[in-house]
Amino acid sequence: MHYDMRNLRNAVLWVGSAAFLLPACTYGKATAPSSISITPAKVAPANSCARVHGGGAARLGSARASSAIALATYPRGAGKTGTIAYVADADEPTLRTIDVDERRELAATALKGRPEQVMVLGDGRVAVTLRSANAVEVLEPAQQPSDPLEVRCVVDTRDEPIALAATPDDATVLVTSGWGHALGAFDAKTFAPKFEASLARDPRSVVVSDDGSRAFVAHVVEARMSVIDLATPEHAVRLVDLRAKTSADESPEAARRGCQGFALTKVADRAGAKTSGMIDRLFAPMVSVNPGDGASESEGYGSESPSEVSEVAVVDASAERALTRLVRLPASGTAHTECLLPRAAAYDDGALYVTCLGIDALVKLDARSLDPSRAELQRWNVAAGPLGVGIDHDGKRAVVWSQFDREVAFVGIESDAPPERLAVARQSAGITANVALGRRIFHQMGDARISADGRACASCHPDGREDALTWSTPDGARQTPMLAGRIAGTAPYGWLGGSDKVQDHLKKTFERLGGEGLPKNQLAALVDYVASMAPPAPRAIPAEPARAALVERGRALFGSNETGCSTCHDVSHAFTDGLRHQVMTQAPQGSKSDGFDTPSLRFVAGTAPYFHDGRYKTLDDVLTAPDHAMGESTRLSRGDRAAIVAYLETL
């Protein structure tokens, strides 16, 4: 970990050369700003993350967790304050400043990389996670909100920084790293690293307990939440099981699985108890999934229709225990209107606000409910791709950022009126129109062309990756494969290698899901989007010499004739030979397959479980299991296996 100032000058030059005037635009009823130029952030006068000058915008309320949008206040003069929103525009390396009161864009600040989430720090500085750059950029607002922010520093993080949170004393900033499977803690003033905790896969949103002693982290897959001790030197990590059951007598093994755990929020503070009576409640929007038992075949994916039900797990922060255990309360709506792709959440005054991809809505839920997803109070349609929400308590409004349509919605949370909308640059330079169309299709819920039960592509492939589930299918149990970064050069497609082209495999998948299929141009757009999905950054060879040596030894073993790994997982062809192989020592009874397509091993370390039927939980399990016929891995020593696993973790 170090301060990454070395490339800042180059980054600024690059951004400066790429600066362009965004066209004024209108869309629907949304109002459009006047042209805003993307201005390179000014470089800090010293190699410091600290605040340089006072004044400017300050944090709104006590929001200490990030989203794709963050609210702030600034002095308007005459004793009045205004409200602005910082928007992390993930399609461009840009942080946008929006005047919430006047519904117009004020400024666009160039960043070192594409932003994921943004948070206003206690002293008014702004921290932005740069997911693909593996960094957090810290900026300071100018005196006037219409001026671009000034960069203070760019700090390296573990792979794919996603979400931020601040401790109640504003002394520490926490950063989750999605692909890095870690929580990093930084000094809020200097951004010097404090500690790091390893987490389960795919961590996303993070919030801190009221007393600052623990952090809570949502995970996209596996229906669990991490609890990290912040106050103890060990920084122990505990997992809270969020899996729901459909009957109280169900065994844990039979309990439903979970996915789409992107968001996490909590009752604002203890003062909130005065009005709501609620203290120490966490809310984890997610989807409760029944993928089938795997042992039996099904007509589609999963053996129960529908296999996915929206849920907001309510967790007792003190007890570290989920209070929502049964998915059995009456629904608020029908399946195709449920929030099955929740992405952001915020709490205010007894209500929970959740943005939902696919149905493109902001839903207001009764936070007092055992499962707030079953207690919908209100919903507002917003533009496509709502990824972030900020609540202005005093202004009684929510501000939503819709990435796909590039719009900000201003929602009166005590009003039935449709939201006011503000379009920013309609067409981003960072994404083609075809890819943008494909992205919308990929996330669209209730599209009968995709599936009969309303599932979207993103239901099983959150963020274009995989759901860590093994589904019952007509061919038997099948583990969901990762898409992002795994398409190019990995034909044929499907576990049985039945399609030479992605288009053909998608058609078969839609058919299996009961979908009617897409027209050719939209199918092409979807393929373009899938091919464009950002894969995780390749993991660097560890700097620590012993670890680096282990990786090198693993590389050699992987390529050796003795193990035979690379015979099929061809290093020069995306770790696949494009052929089918019988990988079982004995084909299962009634097996319809004479072999399975060799899957690519790109990013394999982050895609457990393994094997076509997900039977192995870890890479070491794969290497030691006697019931497959892959290479000679079962003869390896423990040390050699550790070396191969270390190598695989770098792919």
Add this chain to the structure above:
Amino acid sequence: MRSRALSLLFGAALVVPATRSFADDTPEPAPPRVVSVDYASIPTGTFPPLPAEADAPKSAPNARVKGLKLEPVADKGAAKRVRKHPSKKKKPSHAKPPRFVEIRPEAPSLGLLYVPNEGSSEIDGESSQRLACGNAGDAQRVRWERLTFAPDGTACLQIDDVWFDSRSCSLWPGSSAVTTLKPVAWDAGKPWLYAVRGDTSVTFVMPRSNEMSADTMVGSPLTVRGDFTRVTLPVGRWGSGSMLAALPALALEAAPAQADKPPVELSLELVQTMAERYPTLLVRTREAVEPAQFE
């Protein structure tokens, strides 16, 4: 988690409202009516524990049971036997007690009668109870619960524990207690849901429901059904409880179910974290889309 389903009638079908396919044509369910109940405002009260079987009186007390009566049940088998032997003279000895009697209220009331079983979490009461006479052994417990309504809107649940002595085929009086319940939900201005809380539980009284299910993370729920339904949900910190029921109507008094009218879905939700002094309590009702959902 210790939890227990009171009725499996719903079973997995309880998720039906949440699991409708997007492609089907069933109408969109109406939005639910949600009432957030101020838990602290629910009055505290207790329900008398069941009298121990060992406390059964050994002999007939002087007092008599008020409000209940015993009616002999015609013994059709005996009548047939008499017809078979018409020439036989009746013995002039004392009349034999009937083989069965029915216990029922002397006047119509909103109530339920049952013979309690220790440890039972689900009790089906009736407006009358048929019991056998002539058996040896100690007197048997019979509980009579009846609901009355006060002008101030509260309801009174009177619980009378009486003893049925099979040998003498008579009712003996026991203890009696009254608990006041507060209305917490109304329909068309009339209360239909009442509540009273104890230290570790909260009890609801509502219209009779034949289809219901309850689960709690702490303890086991208790349901008693007769002309009305009484449900007791244990409450504990870092716990939650929920109850689902299909009610024929949101009315406690004389509300015959209409076959063509869908039932009302009722859900009660209790949630309490360790830090919270009281749980939050939500009452949600919604007209079911179609009665078949609960079959």
